[in-house]
Amino acid sequence: MTTLPLRVVPRRFNFGRSGRIVERNLLVYRHLWGVLISGFFEPVFYLFSITVGFGALVGDITMPNGQVVSYAAFAAPALLAASAMNGPVFESFGIFFKLKYMRTYEGILATPLTPRDIAIGEITWSQMRGALYATAFVVVMWAMGLILSPWGLLAIPAAMLTGFAFGAVGMAATTYMRSWQDFDLIFVVTLPMFLFSATFYPLEIYPDWLQIVARFSPLYQSVDLLRGLVLGVIDWSMLGHIAFLVAMLISGLIMAGRRVEKLLVT
Amino acid sequence: MPSDSLVVAKGLTKRFGDFVAVDNIDFEVRSGEAFGFLGPNGAGKSSTMRIIGATSPASDGFIEVLGLDPEFHGSEIRQRLGVVPQEDNLDPELPVDANLIIYGRYFGLSRSLIKERIEELLAFAQLSDRAKDKVDSLSGGMKRRLTIARSLINQPDLLLLDEPTTGLDPQARHLLWDRLYRLKQDGVTLIITTHYMDEAEQLCDRLVVMDGGKIVAEGSPAALIQKHSPREVVEVRFPVGVQEGVVNRLEDLGSRIEALPDRVLLYTDDGDRAAEEIHKRGLFPETILTRRSTLEDVFLKLTGRTLVD
Amino acid sequence: MTTVRHAMTYFESSARRYRYVFRGSMFASFLNPILFLSAMGLGLGQLVDQQTGEAVIDTFSYVTYLAPGLMATTAMSTGASDSSWPVVAGLKWLKTYHGVLATPLTVGGLVLGHVAFVFTRVLFVSLVYGLVAVAFGALELPRALLAILPAGLTGLAFGAAVMGFSSYLDRDVGLANLFRFGITPMFLFSGAFFPITQLPEFIQPLAIATPLWHGVELTRAAGLGVSTSWHPVLHVLVLAAFTVIGLSVARRKMTMRLIS
Numbered sequence: 001m002t003t004l005p006l007r008v009v010p011r012r013f014n015f016g017r018s019g020r021i022v023e024r025n026l027l028v029y030r031h032l033w034g035v036l037i038s039g040f041f042e043p044v045f046y047l048f049s050i051t052v053g054f055g056a057l058v059g060d061i062t063m064p065n066g067q068v069v070s071y072a073a074f075a076a077p078a079l080l081a082a083s084a085m086n087g088p089v090f091e092s093f094g095i096f097f098k099l100k101y102m103r104t105y106e107g108i109l110a111t112p113l114t115p116r117d118i119a120i121g122e123i124t125w126s127q128m129r130g131a132l133y134a135t136a137f138v139v140v141m142w143a144m145g146l147i148l149s150p151w152g153l154l155a156i157p158a159a160m161l162t163g164f165a166f167g168a169v170g171m172a173a174t175t176y177m178r179s180w181q182d183f184d185l186i187f188v189v190t191l192p193m194f195l196f197s198a199t200f201y202p203l204e205i206y207p208d209w210l211q212i213v214a215r216f217s218p219l220y221q222s223v224d225l226l227r228g229l230v231l232g233v234i235d236w237s238m239l240g241h242i243a244f245l246v247a248m249l250i251s252g253l254i255m256a257g258r259r260v261e262k263l264l265v266t
Numbered sequence: 267m268p269s270d271s272l273v274v275a276k277g278l279t280k281r282f283g284d285f286v287a288v289d290n291i292d293f294e295v296r297s298g299e300a301f302g303f304l305g306p307n308g309a310g311k312s313s314t315m316r317i318i319g320a321t322s323p324a325s326d327g328f329i330e331v332l333g334l335d336p337e338f339h340g341s342e343i344r345q346r347l348g349v350v351p352q353e354d355n356l357d358p359e360l361p362v363d364a365n366l367i368i369y370g371r372y373f374g375l376s377r378s379l380i381k382e383r384i385e386e387l388l389a390f391a392q393l394s395d396r397a398k399d400k401v402d403s404l405s406g407g408m409k410r411r412l413t414i415a416r417s418l419i420n421q422p423d424l425l426l427l428d429e430p431t432t433g434l435d436p437q438a439r440h441l442l443w444d445r446l447y448r449l450k451q452d453g454v455t456l457i458i459t460t461h462y463m464d465e466a467e468q469l470c471d472r473l474v475v476m477d478g479g480k481i482v483a484e485g486s487p488a489a490l491i492q493k494h495s496p497r498e499v500v501e502v503r504f505p506v507g508v509q510e511g512v513v514n515r516l517e518d519l520g521s522r523i524e525a526l527p528d529r530v531l532l533y534t535d536d537g538d539r540a541a542e543e544i545h546k547r548g549l550f551p552e553t554i555l556t557r558r559s560t561l562e563d564v565f566l567k568l569t570g571r572t573l574v575d
Numbered sequence: 576m577t578t579v580r581h582a583m584t585y586f587e588s589s590a591r592r593y594r595y596v597f598r599g600s601m602f603a604s605f606l607n608p609i610l611f612l613s614a615m616g617l618g619l620g621q622l623v624d625q626q627t628g629e630a631v632i633d634t635f636s637y638v639t640y641l642a643p644g645l646m647a648t649t650a651m652s653t654g655a656s657d658s659s660w661p662v663v664a665g666l667k668w669l670k671t672y673h674g675v676l677a678t679p680l681t682v683g684g685l686v687l688g689h690v691a692f693v694f695t696r697v698l699f700v701s702l703v704y705g706l707v708a709v710a711f712g713a714l715e716l717p718r719a720l721l722a723i724l725p726a727g728l729t730g731l732a733f734g735a736a737v738m739g740f741s742s743y744l745d746r747d748v749g750l751a752n753l754f755r756f757g758i759t760p761m762f763l764f765s766g767a768f769f770p771i772t773q774l775p776e777f778i779q780p781l782a783i784a785t786p787l788w789h790g791v792e793l794t795r796a797a798g799l800g801v802s803t804s805w806h807p808v809l810h811v812l813v814l815a816a817f818t819v820i821g822l823s824v825a826r827r828k829m830t831m832r833l834i835s
Binding site for chain 1: 773
Binding site for chain 2: 017020023024027028103104106107108109110111112113114264265266
């Protein structure tokens with residue numbers, strides 16, 4: 001790419017071609033900022049339900065280190081993790097539609113942009129929204145008194161990492177979808193993960209075999225990481241969680257780039 | 267290779283699994299000309315176009331577009347191309363003007379430059395008063411014109427048009443042809459695929475006739491007609507069931523005869539005389555029409571099939 | 576009368592299309608109650624059962640309390656999703672409704688047939704829910720089967736009301752908002768997981784105004800044999816009102832959009 005003769009293209013040409021995909025999405029959302037703002041309400045609803053609803057039914061939770069926390073403080077970081085996972089997974093619907101039905105990408109590929117630019121651009125865009133939602137979520141948690149430690153601030157980048165990892169894997173999975181009925185399969189994976197990743201109660205409640213399975217759930221990595229940060233329980237296992245998510249991210253990116261190329265360039 | 271060739275292909279082949287879509291073809295597109303691929307659906311025209319457009323790698327053979335190999339310099343080539351695909355792929359989530367803006371941005375053009383060009387392009391596409399409308403609200407002809415306007419945003423050296431008027435009503439087609447003439451006059455090199463012989467005759471300086479992935483003839487429309495077909499054609503239509511019995515009685519009236527399912531074509535240099543002779547022989551077809559030979563007849567002769575099925 | 580005949584025709588075509596997704600849909604119908612009842616009922620239930628101070632919940636184990644509530648929320652989400660994306664797709668994205676109306680079928684027949692099919696599907700999903708709940712020991716026969724009817728009614732109300740809503744839409748943003756501001760909060764706050772009396776008092780009337788609360792009340796009453804908050808007939812009337820209003824709005828708006 002760097003051998004490009006300058007008469008052919010403007011000088012800034014090589015700079016951030018995938019940024020153009022972000023620009024496109026910003027243009028689409030220019031009039032739809034309400035959608036972005038409404039992302040604020042979801043955490044409010046969920047946090048409210050665990051505070052007034054489940055919190056009253058369950059009472060306090062005793063953590064493995066003896067710390068006693070309110071149920072809401074226990075469940076809130078898990079909901080943040082789940083929301084960071086679900087956002088990009090739902091967005092892969094949109095990518096699927098653009099790929100299959102709207103033929104948007106075909107038009108884009110007739111320009112200097114490559115499939116890889118598109119994949120990176122879409123994932124970046126989904127990340128930007130994810131960052132916005134994660135920040136909103138943490139702010140609401142803080143306002144409701146559910147951030148018990150200054151480490152909780154790191155929940156924002158940790159949630160972004162979660163979204164990035166699931167976004168990359170989700171996009172790779174999307175390229176295998178034949179019709180939108182196939183998206184049911186995504187729920188077959190995400191719903192059990194949502195319910196069985198120590199989201200709503202400590203891992204110890206599960207039977208032994210399920211505890212082992214749950215420990216390998218991708219969402220569990222994020223739940224445990226975020227919970228530790230928000231409650232101020234910092235230990236080395238967090239590095240393991242981070243490594244797991246980073247591995248998901250990298251393998252997802254590689255696969256998504258390759259698959260998009262294969263689908264679009266025939 | 268002459269320096270004014272924008273596209274050079276030798277032995278170009280495209281396979282999808284076992285299916286050979288483009289089978290060992292050679293062609294050359296010169297700067298400033300309107301070059302056509304004429305052939306029925308499935309002849310391999312669109313596959314060839316996608317290879318030229320650097321969005322589909324060739325399976326075999328040599329191809330150079332704007333002096334570059336599309337396999338390794340896709341982005342650079344596409345930077346200088348305009349592409350009008352067979353099916354419009356405008357961005358339905360954006361209004362008319364934003365479609366042009368973001369497309370310009372894909373080419374890395376500055377916003378101010380795009381703003382300058384948009385007004386001109388919308389006027390060219392006769393869509394100035396629809397700038398803020400949704401793409402979905404446009405008619406088929408309007409969408410086509412917008413797609414062409416979009417393909418011009420980067421002032422391409424080479425414009426690829428894949429079946430530009432398929433699916434449009436006659437009025438919209440003529441309007442579109444008019445726009446394409448203007449581009450030609452401005453010196454834009456055009457590559458057009460079509461299965462309409464009238465479109466090929468109207469727009470192309472030079473064309474290749476494709477069938478089953480192969481090139482079966484090459485030349486200017488007039489030269490091709492002159493070479494492969496007598497001047498005139500008499501189209502004779504009989505009532506249902508009659509044709510089979512009488513075809514052999516027409517055979518000596520022209521230099522060649524084609525019996526199609528619904529009509530008989532008689533090729534001759536004097537159509538009126540042949541028509542008279544039919545009546546003299548006591549045959550009374552439902553209709554008789556004498557016309558000039560077209561590329562359709564050339565295609566029929568070369569392949570034994572009609573262009574539009 | 577012709578409307579009913581048209582509705583039956585459209586019902587049949589919906590059923591034919593459904594055959595292609597039947598297996599996946601069956602799978603989801605079983606998976607959903609299994610996952611929710613084990614995670615929320617048995618799992619979270621362990622914590623809840625040690626604790627609660629609520630009279631209704633104290634009478635039953637949490638999984639039993641939860642089962643009919645979840646049956647109603649599942650009926651809601653089945654009805655709502657069948658009448659959201661597919662309806663906008665039929666009107667706008669795929670324009671299949673235009674094709675339907677090119678035949679002798681009327682808009683009224685289409686609307687009624689669609690909702691009737693949704694109702695049938697909800698009844699089936701509720702039946703599966705009831706059976707799974709019995710397998711979990713959360714509900715007992717025959718009450719588990721009795722609960723199918725009010726759950727079906729809940730799904731019917733949502734199928735019709737959401738169709739009315741969707742008939743105004745052009746793009747998926749409206750649907751996203753419907754789920755974000757309508758379906759999700761109803762799911763959380765309409766008494767399925769915890770009694771609405773736990774909500775702050777000023778919010779309780781909002782919960783009562785939702786069709787889901789009435790559906791949950793009826794389904795729980797049928798499934799557990801407890802009494803409803805209002806007279807059962809009133810709950811049924813609320814759901815019936817949502818159904819009728821949804822149907823007529825959908826018919827009016829879709830006539831405007833499809834026949835113009």
